[in-house]
């Protein structure tokens with residue numbers, strides 16, 4: 333079982349020094365993905381909005397978009413339009429940061445051009461670009477002199493309802509589209525209200541503040557590992573949700 337798309341996107345955010353939140357200039361509102369935005373805000377990571385595919389909209393539409401999004405960047409990855417302006421802004425950040433290479437996480441809706449942007453920014457053709465949504469299946473990276481760019485799979489908005497249904501037990505784990513996200517929401521409740529209960533139940537010691545990392549810790553404690561020792565995130569998530577829904581895991 334591979335990393336869930338949401339888990340991959342969250343990891344790209346977590347590891348990044350700065351995140352590029354890529355949108356499709358043709359459907360800025362539709363491709364905005366509020367769930368991803370709130371994850372970004374929660375992460376406290378600096379992020380830049382990048383409207384891609386500006387070659388596909390009119391001058392007027394572009395001017396309007398620019399006036400509505402003063403701090404954003406407007407590019408075409410395909411036609412290499414205004415990529416240099418974005419690259420320059422990132423180079424300035426890289427200079428200011430104490431990191432050897434600025435790690436840039438790229439996230440957004442499927443098919444907005446995250447991989448195309450990764451390639452053009454890194455001046456490589458490392459990642460696969462395709463009109464088929466869902467082309468990128470896991471995180472992949474490309475490097476340039478100043479940057480290490482992590483391209484993540486596209487994510488679709490996570491319905492609040494599903495978290496609620498999962499937490500309320502109205503939807504069983506195997507029916508959930510994003511068990512990782514529901515499990516991390518459950519962990520979040522424990523971290524806020526009663527972390528000791530979680531520790532006792534899974535017989536481990538919380539070492540991280542981040543709910544995603546805690547989920548990995550639980551997987552480790554329960555030996556839900558793949559070959560090579562990586563945590564089986566999906567199985568771990570399903571177990572947590574099941575334990576919670578069946579009332580074994582109590583607050």
Ligand SMILES: Nc1nc2c(ncn2[C@@H]2O[C@H](COP(=O)(O)OP(=O)(O)OP(=O)(O)O)[C@@H](O)[C@H]2O)c(=O)[nH]1
Nearest residue numbers: 408409410443444445446447448462466467468486
């Ligand atoms: N016209 C135009 N097409 C673009 C641009 N950027 C990407 N595309 C096209 O959009 C499609 C999707 O590009 P990808 O880079 O694969 O998109 P992605 O966001 O990585 O998609 P997933 O991996 O599925 O999430 C491809 O057909 C690209 O050629 C752009 O700036 N302008």
Ligand SMILES: [Mg+2]
Nearest residue numbers: 446447467468
């Ligand atoms: Mg891609």
